[in-house]
Amino acid sequence: MNHPAHRPQRILLKLSGEALLGGGTCGIDPDTLARVAEDVAGCAAEGLQVALVLGGGNIFRGSGLAERGMDRTTGDHMGMLATVMNALAMQDALERLGTPARVLSALRIDRVCEPFDRRRAIEHLLARRVVIFAAGTGNPFFTTDSAAALRAVEIGADLMVKATMVDGIYSADPKTNPDAQFYRRISYDRAIDERLGVMDMTAVILCRDNDVPLRVMNIFEAGALRRVAAGEDVGSLVEPGTEI
Numbered sequence: 001m002n003h004p005a006h007r008p009q010r011i012l013l014k015l016s017g018e019a020l021l022g023g024g025t026c027g028i029d030p031d032t033l034a035r036v037a038e039d040v041a042g043c044a045a046e047g048l049q050v051a052l053v054l055g056g057g058n059i060f061r062g063s064g065l066a067e068r069g070m071d072r073t074t075g076d077h078m079g080m081l082a083t084v085m086n087a088l089a090m091q092d093a094l095e096r097l098g099t100p101a102r103v104l105s106a107l108r109i110d111r112v113c114e115p116f117d118r119r120r121a122i123e124h125l126l127a128r129r130v131v132i133f134a135a136g137t138g139n140p141f142f143t144t145d146s147a148a149a150l151r152a153v154e155i156g157a158d159l160m161v162k163a164t165m166v167d168g169i170y171s172a173d174p175k176t177n178p179d180a181q182f183y184r185r186i187s188y189d190r191a192i193d194e195r196l197g198v199m200d201m202t203a204v205i206l207c208r209d210n211d212v213p214l215r216v217m218n219i220f221e222a223g224a225l226r227r228v229a230a231g232e233d234v235g236s237l238v239e240p241g242t243e244i
Contacts, residue, residue: 006213007231008159010049010125013040014148014199015163017055017086019219027058028089036219037093040130043229044099049125051155052132053148054090056082076140080107083144087134088112094130101130106138106147118154125155142202149203153210160212161228162199163219168236169196185237188214198238207238214238 015036022029044050059082066075087103091113094101102124103113113134114120124131136147145162152160171194172180183196188208191198198204198216207214217224217235227234 006158008048008157008229010051010155010157011043011159011161011229012051012053012148012152012155012157013161013163013225014053014145015055015219016144017058017082019058019163019165020054020086020089021058028086033089033093037090037097037099039219039223039225040090041094041097041099042226044128044130046226046229047128048229049128050130051121051125051151051157052087052090052130053144053151054083054086054132054134055144056080056086058082059085073140076136077107080135080138083136084109084113084134087132090132099130100128101132103132103134106133106135109135121151121155131155143200145199145203146206149199149206149212152212153206157212159228160207160214161225162214162216163225164216165218165220167218167221169198169216169238171196183236184233185239188238188240191238204238208240211240 020028020032022032040050056079060078066072084105091101091103104116104121105113106116108115116133121131133147133151136142136144137150148160166174169183169186170180174180188204192204198214215228215235215237217228224234
């Protein structure tokens, strides 16, 4: 059955740091950054209020060093700083396109970006500025998925978008299992029960308990984000009480 999609007014887009790699192994690929920024700018130009959370895995991952003895809290703080670097790069790319953007960091770095404040973030969104949340939650032991879910709830987003490198949610990895089932729509409870790896469990439960729908889509599919902004049924949708 084909379900009509809801045209969102305010979204939070979660993008992994690895998505900015392009064909590289570390850092930020300028062409990939520019293409993602163009998609975001296009959505903003059409009146959508857009907030972003970017991971930092393209620059630094604390887990590897933690396994070699580094203090986990230190590693996580280093990872938070990597997300700030990605956020600043995205802000610059958006502003070069003429789209106003602001970085709000959970760690205070006042010389380069604003400290996170929920009311200030909403003011920016209402003023048609793209808001980029950086430094996760500001606390160790929480992923950027959890930070994205938290910020989506805090700003009252009517949709959270998890941008991935596949076109939605499958019962198994479609790259290794050609028989994997594609889920167009699924409930949060089923996603949790089947451990589908949509996001980390803390993020999934936070979205479920606060009735924030989650759309999982391929960020590299041309025009996909603009179609989401227009209310089209792109990728997979996870909602409380919704099944396939």
